[in-house]
Amino acid sequence: MINKYQIDLETHRKPLIAILKAIIAAPGKPSQKEMNNLLRWNPRPDGGMYSHAHLIDAYRVLAGTTELPPFNEEIIERLRRKPVRTSSGVTPVTVLTKPFPCPGTCIFCPNDVRMPKSYLSDEPGAQRAEQNSFDPYLQTYTRLLSLHNTGHPTDKIEMIVLGGTWSFYPETYQIWFIKRIFDALHDFGQNGKRNVHDRRLEVEAALLGTSQLHPERNLTNVTLHGADLEQSYNQAVQSVYKDEMYRSREMVEEIANGSRTRSPIDEYATWDELEAAHKF
Ligand code: SF4
Known part of the structure; x- marks a missing residue:
């Protein structure tokens, strides 16, 4: 079952890779303003903006392919919109x-x-x-x-x-x-x-x-x-x-x-x- 956070990665590959590369290259977690700018500069084919959940899903699939370095949990932290609601990792x-x-x-x-x-x-x-x-x-x-x-x-x-x-x-x-x-x-x-x-x-x-x-x-x-x-x-x-x-x-x-x-x-x-x- 495809869920609402998943999108067709072939159709959206180019802008998603551009966004993810910029986030990986950043010195730390981008501010909300920097993230919004990045999303605006790399829109969806229909003109809309990608959500954080789309980026997280794409990163999990595309990390370690020819276009992106291997998966790193630190990048998920950069992509997460809200802080972790967990205590001691639970x-x-x-x-x-x-x-x-x-x-x-x-x-x-x-x-x-x-x-x-x-x-x-x-x-x-x-x-x-x-x-x-x-x-x-x-x-x-x-x-x-x-x-x-x-x-x-x-x-x-x-x-x-x-x-x-x-x-x-x-x-x-x-x-x-x-x-x-x-x-x-x-x-x-x-x-x-x-x-x-x-x-x-x-x-x-x-x-x-x-x-x-x-x-x-x-x-x-x-x-x-x-x-x-x-x-x-x-x-x-x-x-x-x-x-x-x-x-x-x-x-x-x-x-x-x-x-x-x-x-x-x-x-x-x-x-x-x-x-x-x-x-x-
Ligand atoms: S036992 Fe609990 S659920 Fe039942 S009436 Fe009292 S407070 Fe409400």
Whole structure:
């Protein structure tokens, strides 16, 4: 799958090489003004400007070819737009579980039915989760790719799982969720330069056909306001996302007793499968 940060390097080779050569020859990281000048002097064939992510992707592919010296991490640092958001070389990746009831009765906890309990849909991390149907594989893979494409290290990751009360999700959901994070980490780690093990299309297609949480099917627009509260978050989420509750409860029972075949988005995995994914 070609992502939005990648471009056809043959069509764009000449201006990209010119920009990269200038950056490599510079005595240090160019200022934003110097970078903008460089991009303006070497426009795209359609007249637009290349993004930092395009330059990073091109550098990773073209470094060490006849036109550029061998790959050097220092050049990625020069091309990166924002400083590294990592601590001790470990990059945090945050994922959210899906909207689901919570047994808590904490009165100040937000009630955004589009989100797992206590999260608000206007937060960037929550929006990323929603765009990825709250699927653990899609969220993890897409975030890693985005970090990689903008020049951030992805070889050491700290996974942060947010959302409601973890222990109240079915155990099968918990095991499956973590296993699918491992699957995404492994697939991404094996990718090399051009996304050979990217299974997001397969997951996307399954979600579009089955999940209420796919952005094209998720038409929920329910906000519960304190004074007008006619139903609790738990009541609303179970009524709005009836099919999702079924997927987490009855459907996994059917999978467990063998009466239903399983797809990667079905919220069922065993401890053995999780252990195997962990040891991979
Ligand atoms: S998520 Fe549940 S337990 Fe946590 S603060 Fe909100 S209501 Fe309380």
